[in-house]
Structure formats: structure tokens, C-alpha cells
Amino acid sequence: MEKPYAIGIDIGGTNTVFGVVDKRGHIIAQGSIKTAAHKEINEYVTNLSSALQEVIDQVGGADNIKGIGVGAPNGNFFTGCIEFAPNLPWKGLIPLAQMLSDRIKVPVSLTNDANAAAIGEMTYGAARGMKDFIVITLGTGVGSGIVVNGQLVYGHDGFAGELGHTTIRRTNGRLCGCGRKGCLETYTSATGVARTAKEFLTSRKDESILRNVNIDEITSKDVAEAAQQGDTLAKEIFEYTGQILGEAFADFVAFSSPEAIILFGGLTKAGSLIFNPVKRHMEESMLPIFRNKVKLLMSELKESDAAVLGASALGWEVKEF
């Protein structure tokens, strides 16, 4: 009999969230533990395994679980390791997939969070039925999951799809956390939007609701709220962000000619404020043969469940022991 459930685990810097998911993308049982509270990886895996066992028991035991998918920062699909993740408590190479499958006795696959989002869109979301698409995650950073011929693009080393670190400004580019300058994510992540707000407010003199906020604490949410109230400067911040994203997307299209680019993550809450300028600049910037052919879509995965669903989608694809 085909096993009816997969488990998705999303490992974030603060929390680890997991759920048992059925084939239609419904979360049947769920739980979470604190990631940051576990400075030692063995202790973390022990506590995670106990918490997982509880939800597994709720659905009739491990025999009902096809596989476990894990989305984690710097997760490498090929090795099953978390590799040198700057925002997690454990340093170096962590063979998490192996450690977890040793305890739960269910096959475990691991990838990074953006790849998990892409598989989630393909399995349950906006990319159902598509064989060629790109998911762009707009959160604290900018990540990407790329699907070509119905398969996730991992590259020869498992690290493909770092589109947040393509260089979008080659002169006077913003300094990126990666040590280079001008990376896409320095402009178009939630953090990038806040940086733009700071720049605009410092270099310009025009009035703005945003001048009521402490300039060092402005968030992309503040900018979105101001723009929704009609604030001109705030709207221009989104126009600026959307232009840079749209120009970058035109280059991504020249690479893999996807059927769709799907936006995912916190910044998409700004809705049409970000969607419209991205769409307009993407079309304007594209090579003529690609114009009016590539869909720009918002993720269809429910925000609070998306990370778990995405990871669980990987659980359906694990190879049996």
C-alpha cells in the first residue's frame, strides 16, 4: 500500500517547525521546537526526533510515512548536510539527514529553504503542472529555487540557484553579507527595502510618513504601510525595488526561459506595490522573443504553512532505503 503521509521540517534560526502532510497538501498534525535553544547538534536531533515521534504516532506510526523532507539554510541535497550555515547554532558540516533517519527510521531528504519552496509550489502551489519555473524568495535575504524539465536544479555540487547573489549593480553596489558588492539581495530583500528607505530619507528632503519612524529601525513593513496610505516616497521605494527585480528577472529568463517566475516570502505581503513594478520592468527589460510569455505569479502556499509544505514535498520524493 502506498504510504499516505510525508513529513516536512523547516529549520529556521529561531524555530524548527514540522508537520505531517497528506497528498493533497493538508497538514494533519504539527509541532515545533526552538532551534536556537540547542547549542549542540546531538541534543537538537534527540529533541527533534522525540517531537517528531509524537506526531508520527498520531498518524499511526512510521509505516504510514513515505519520507521526511527538510528545508534548512545552506542545506545540500547531494550530501544531506547543512554546510556552514551562518544563522544556525551548529558550525561546520552537519550530516542532518543521516542523523535524523538513523533515529526515525524513515528516509530523509534535505535541501535549502528556497529549493523546498520551489518543490512546494510544484507539488501543491502555483507551479502545479509546470516543468520550467523559478521561485524567488523575498525575505531577510533573496533565495531561489529553479526547476528545469520538471527537476530541481542542484548543479554539480548541490549549490545552484543562488540568484540573490547575482550582481545587479556593478558600480557603487551595496556591500553584501557575502563580502561582495551589488548583489540582488542587498536591494530587493526585506532588509534591502529598509536600506533603500534609509538612503532615500537621508538623501532627499521631501515629506514622508516614514520620517515619523526612527530611521535606524525602519522595516519593509513600515514602507509598505506608508505606501498603502499613498506616501509618495514609500511608493518610489517599491518602484525602485521592483525595477531592480524586474531587470534581474529579464536576465534569469534569458537563462532558462521559464513558464513562470513565482514570488514567495515576507516582502510579497506588499502585494501590488511590489508586483506591478516588477512585472512592468521585467517586460520592458526582456529580449523581445520572451515578452508577454513569462507569467509572474504570487505563491499560492498559505504563508504560515508554506515552509512545512515545501519541505514535505521533498519527503514524497525520497528514495526508499
Place this chain on the structure above:
Amino acid sequence: MEKPYAIGIDIGGTNTVFGVVDKRGHIIAQGSIKTAAHKEINEYVTNLSSALQEVIDQVGGADNIKGIGVGAPNGNFFTGCIEFAPNLPWKGLIPLAQMLSDRIKVPVSLTNDANAAAIGEMTYGAARGMKDFIVITLGTGVGSGIVVNGQLVYGHDGFAGELGHTTIRRTNGRLCGCGRKGCLETYTSATGVARTAKEFLTSRKDESILRNVNIDEITSKDVAEAAQQGDTLAKEIFEYTGQILGEAFADFVAFSSPEAIILFGGLTKAGSLIFNPVKRHMEESMLPIFRNKVKLLMSELKESDAAVLGASALGWEVKEF
């Protein structure tokens, strides 16, 4: 019995060259006709078919031919059509694969020339055994063929891999034949190198062997010859070209994390003049996790045979009738 031969056809603006190729990449019989002499497509296909029949007869007839692969500008693998190719005599949509297989009674696959080069490298050349690589063709334009998971990336519409039209200069970029500005090929094609020479010679005052050539007739070959003689300005032209290519390659790596990038086409005759600066700037520009992992290689296909071999490699993969 497995059929021992495939046919490769390379359709260029001036000549159409073809050959019968065995599994080891040896050209057993070959021929050519003038492309430009045939203003009418039916007449072209008739004459091409007659010429093909001669080489087919030399190897024992069509029963010995597995398939025919065609590399043509704007060739679409999915439709088998040449679509609106600006440098060919026939306008609009030309269903060449169908027309040819109707006459020769052998399955025909068609793609663009850069994709044919990529399949050629995978089948007979520098990419044998690789599943993830990118071929960059540096000729009159800049083309690309991208392989991911062992499969050529066609995208949802057959037009993926237009890396020559990614935007490498977003301010004051050179005008491209596609109507946009700052495309990679305006800087790093053979034509782009000639444009750089013209710019450098006009804006600078230093001595150069290139000042002996009529400035409007300078070619990339002139620049390579001057650089080989130690000419400083000519060497700086290759440094400039290599920097732009290397920076672009760093972004391509962030997309698909290939095992290798393979250089192909006329400009590669400049050898280390172009190879060294590309390699240096690619490494300097890459995200740290990719450094010292991606091979930069020169094509191993013999220049004069490369186009036919590349197209023939597609012939091995045709689906039977």
C-alpha cells in the same frame, strides 16, 4: 541492429555544411551547399536533400542512419522550425525538420547552433561525462547552450540559453542588435572586441600597432595578432573583454552551478589572451562557495568540424518514427 551513423547539418548564413558521423565522432563523408543562393525554401530543401542523398548512399543508404541533427540560427527544438532568423534568406516560420524528414525518410531534430555545440561537447568533446555545464560560443554574436542534469535546457518555449543577451552594463551600455542596451554580446563577441578596439583607439592617445589598421575595418583577429606581438593597448582590449566575460560567468555559476564553462568559437583562437583574464575575473567575482570549483575549458572539437559534429550529436538522440 543499431544504426551506425548520424548526420549533422550546420546551416549558416553563407554555407550549409553536413557530414555523416560515426559513434566516435569521426566524419565519414561530407558535403556542402550554398545557403544564400536559395531564396526559396522548397528549392533549398530539394537541393540539400539531393546532396544529402549522395553522402547517405556512400554509407550504404538511409537504413544505416539513426537520425539527422540540424543546427541553425533561431532553430527551435520543440517545433522543429527555424523561427524568424534574421541572417537566413527565408522569412517567418520554416518547418525545416518536417520538410527534411519528409524527403529523406529519417527522423530529424533541429536546434540552434549554440545548443548543437553543447550537445557536441557532451557527446564527443570537453564535456564527456559531465551532467552540468555551459557552452559559450564567442563568434559574430555570443550564444550559449546549457546542460542541467544531463539534459539540454530548452525552457518552456524552446528558447532558453540566450546568455549573450543578459545585461552586463546597465548604464551607458552598448546598443545591441536586439534593440536593447548593454548585452554581453556587444562586448565579448568578435564584433564586440572590434568595437572595444575602436573605442580605445579613439579615446586614447598611446601608441599601438593597431593604429596601422583602418579603424573601421579592425577585426578581433587584428587585435589578437597585435596582442601576440606584445602590443599594450591590444592586450588591454582582451583584459577588458575577459573581465566582462568573467563577471558574467560568475552570475551564470550562481544560476546553475555547472561543473565547467566551455568556450567555443572564433574568438577562442586568441587562446590565453582571452582565457587568462576570463578565468581570473570569474574567480574574483564568484560567490565564495563556488570559487575554485568550476572548470573553465576550451572546446575540444576540431574547429572546422565542430558545427557538423555538434549537430550530428543531436541526430543520435532523435525519436524513432
